[in-house]
Amino acid sequence: MTQNSASKDQKESGQTPQGSRQIRELDQANDASLPGGRTTQPEADAAGSENTYVELRHVSKSFGDFKASDDVSFTVEKGKLAGLLGPSGSGKTTILRILAGLETADSGDILIDGKVVNDIPASKRGIGFVFQSYALFRYMTVFDNIAFGLAIKKTDRKIIAEKVNHLIELVGLAGLGGRYPTQLSGGQRQRVAFARALATEPHLLLLDEPFAAIDAKVRKELRGWLKELIQRVGITSIFVTHDQDEAIEVADQIIITNRGHVERSGSPLEIYNNPQSSFVTQFVGQPTVIENPGRFKGFRRLGDKGGKAVLRPEFISVTKIGEPLKYVITAEDAVVEESYFRGGDFELRVRVNDQLLTVNRPITQEPIRVGEQVKIFISSLYLLDGDKAVTVMNESLSNRSSIYEI
Amino acid sequence: MARKKTKSVIPGFGISFGVSVSILSLIVIIPLCSLVIYSSQLTLEQFFEIITRPRVLASYKVSLATSFIASVINAVMGLVMAWVLVRYEFPGKRILDGMIELPFALPTAVAGISLAHLTVPNGPVGAVFSGLGIDIAYTWVGITVAMTFIGIPFVVRSIQPVLENVEGEYEEAAYLMGAGRLQTFFRVVLPEIRPALIAGFTMAFARCLGEYGSVVFIAGNKPYETEIAPLMIMSELQEFDYPAATSVALTMLLMAFVILFVNAVLQSRASAIVSGIR
Numbered sequence A: 001m002t003q004n005s006a007s008k009d010q011k012e013s014g015q016t017p018q019g020s021r022q023i024r025e026l027d028q029a030n031d032a033s034l035p036g037g038r039t040t041q042p043e044a045d046a047a048g049s050e051n052t053y054v055e056l057r058h059v060s061k062s063f064g065d066f067k068a069s070d071d072v073s074f075t076v077e078k079g080k081l082a083g084l085l086g087p088s089g090s091g092k093t094t095i096l097r098i099l100a101g102l103e104t105a106d107s108g109d110i111l112i113d114g115k116v117v118n119d120i121p122a123s124k125r126g127i128g129f130v131f132q133s134y135a136l137f138r139y140m141t142v143f144d145n146i147a148f149g150l151a152i153k154k155t156d157r158k159i160i161a162e163k164v165n166h167l168i169e170l171v172g173l174a175g176l177g178g179r180y181p182t183q184l185s186g187g188q189r190q191r192v193a194f195a196r197a198l199a200t201e202p203h204l205l206l207l208d209e210p211f212a213a214i215d216a217k218v219r220k221e222l223r224g225w226l227k228e229l230i231q232r233v234g235i236t237s238i239f240v241t242h243d244q245d246e247a248i249e250v251a252d253q254i255i256i257t258n259r260g261h262v263e264r265s266g267s268p269l270e271i272y273n274n275p276q277s278s279f280v281t282q283f284v285g286q287p288t289v290i291e292n293p294g295r296f297k298g299f300r301r302l303g304d305k306g307g308k309a310v311l312r313p314e315f316i317s318v319t320k321i322g323e324p325l326k327y328v329i330t331a332e333d334a335v336v337e338e339s340y341f342r343g344g345d346f347e348l349r350v351r352v353n354d355q356l357l358t359v360n361r362p363i364t365q366e367p368i369r370v371g372e373q374v375k376i377f378i379s380s381l382y383l384l385d386g387d388k389a390v391t392v393m394n395e396s397l398s399n400r401s402s403i404y405e406i
Numbered sequence B: 001m002a003r004k005k006t007k008s009v010i011p012g013f014g015i016s017f018g019v020s021v022s023i024l025s026l027i028v029i030i031p032l033c034s035l036v037i038y039s040s041q042l043t044l045e046q047f048f049e050i051i052t053r054p055r056v057l058a059s060y061k062v063s064l065a066t067s068f069i070a071s072v073i074n075a076v077m078g079l080v081m082a083w084v085l086v087r088y089e090f091p092g093k094r095i096l097d098g099m100i101e102l103p104f105a106l107p108t109a110v111a112g113i114s115l116a117h118l119t120v121p122n123g124p125v126g127a128v129f130s131g132l133g134i135d136i137a138y139t140w141v142g143i144t145v146a147m148t149f150i151g152i153p154f155v156v157r158s159i160q161p162v163l164e165n166v167e168g169e170y171e172e173a174a175y176l177m178g179a180g181r182l183q184t185f186f187r188v189v190l191p192e193i194r195p196a197l198i199a200g201f202t203m204a205f206a207r208c209l210g211e212y213g214s215v216v217f218i219a220g221n222k223p224y225e226t227e228i229a230p231l232m233i234m235s236e237l238q239e240f241d242y243p244a245a246t247s248v249a250l251t252m253l254l255m256a257f258v259i260l261f262v263n264a265v266l267q268s269r270a271s272a273i274v275s276g277i278r
Helices: A003-013 A026-030 A046-051 A092-100 A142-152 A157-170 A186-199 A216-233 A244-250 A268-273 A278-283 B013-039 B044-051 B054-087 B093-099 B108-119 B124-131 B140-165 B168-176 B181-210 B213-219 B229-238 B242-275
Strands: A052-063 A066-077 A081-085 A107-112 A127-130 A204-208 A236-241 A253-258 A261-266 A288-291 A308-311 A316-320 A332-341 A345-352 A355-362 A373-378 A380-385 A388-393
Touching: A052 A092, A052 A236, A066 A092, A066 A107, A066 A236, A066 A253, A066 A261, A081 A092, A081 A216, A081 A244, A092 A107, A092 A127, A092 A204, A092 A236, A127 A186, A127 B168, A142 A157, A142 A186, A157 A186, A186 A204, A186 A216, A216 A244, A236 A244, A244 A268, A253 A268, A253 A278, A261 A268, A261 A278, A278 A380, A278 A388, A288 A355, A316 A355, A345 A373, B013 B242, B044 B242, B054 B093, B054 B140, B054 B181, B054 B229, B054 B242, B108 B124, B108 B140, B108 B213, B140 B181, B140 B213, B168 B181, B181 B242, B213 B229, B229 B242
Parallel strands: A081 A236, A081 A253, A127 A204, A204 A236
Antiparallel strands: A052 A066, A052 A107, A253 A261, A288 A308, A308 A380, A316 A373, A332 A345, A332 A373, A345 A355, A380 A388
């Protein structure tokens, strides 16, 4: 992706707002000197502009004084599974409801398949919607629930039966068509809701917190199932979630919302590795916010003037005293205060310079006990600067001449 | 071999069940049994003779017909009122909500007298209707009006909590699948509230059948025309014919029982679907 093609694309679409529409390559993320883009604006995936299926342009919506959506713009490519991720109250469900036609935007355009659908009623937009509570009709059997949309359209009974039975099989509920929703487990209900949303053969599937009402164990299993099924059906889908693991695991594209506006849009890897905005940096991953990052070895050039930075466990490595250490000069002395077993690793809380940091150590390495003196090495951090965040590498890594190898 | 009985989480089934049965006996079953005992002083023939007297039969007809009409009106109007109270916010909503219960709180005689006063041909409301050729007071219409007044809280209060649980998402789901307003109402919302609606209807119906205080003032109490069944009991009592009074009462008890039984059967089916036990 070059700056060139991005700006050309901008001219073509005419409406896209970003002046700083760079999709930055991952290696660029490592360059601390690169100025951060205007992170408060969404970055549409320029590569997908020909293939764009859903587009929101400057959509705003207020409920009284509360701005639920504030100049929201993003695009989703055909056949992709996009996740709207944000803390509760960040306006992600409102965006979904505006897309579905359950709310009307105060301003802005909603485009589906290149057509402005602002004035098209919800039922004519070709949308399947899965509600957070599933909203299954309690007094209808599974079969009748799935058949509802078709029955409303006065479809021939035989065709209905054929389609519904196919869907029941597709979602793995064969033989349960005669049951009522209350006789099903949470996971099964979600499958019914999913089948019902697909029955009218929509081109766009919207899911509001699809896994929120399911217990943790089944949730993981259903995520994989849903992703696979959506790929199999080949339907463009947008789901809302507040769980970043869910978004990272399931989505092809993540759209991060905060206080009614889109902070960031991109692939999960892009967003994770190059969060760019201060909000996203403090939202994704397992962030620890530290004050005055200049006091850590390897980051002295940040000065002693304070400031804030975000550290993730994967930026920190921990070694026992006596274990070989690559960058001795920029390693810090630390004391292990807490240790939690997390399956594959131990999650350690270590105190460095009066700062508690989280770091993972694989169980395959020699165990570290609570109270032990260790060495830690911080390879990089995200320096927060206003609403931007930039990556700062450890001096040992960014300045080749200062590497002391042992 | 003897297995230890597993104890229930909530202790004292024995005690609480005993209390329930005692209270039920004291305030419901014993008074009702006295009806049977009084009536049993009569032979079966005498009993049937009393409960099939033409004047008594006419009163059943008046009572059943007016109660039924009043309950149908209540079911429809109560549903609308519950809908408005649940789904919309408007100034004075709390006051309106509180007023629903007034018919419970008001002495029924007060209601009857004021309704009669309003609806007599030269009363404020009656004058308008008599101009249209409709007499309210001292006719079936008047009886129905009084019964509607009495029965409305039953319907509103049984539908309200159920309707509150019918999420807006239900309607939205139906709407997204292309259902119009009427289709959404009849296929999605009505099935949800039907059990409550039936419960409200039958309770109002049973209550209207037994209503005495408010009705006698507006009914005019013309024999064979506007005499209600409870009035027949009252008049037998005034003639100190206790067995006759209890015979009529027993018949009414039977009617009320049948109505509530039908309700219970319908409810149990609905609750089986909702609770997932079948």
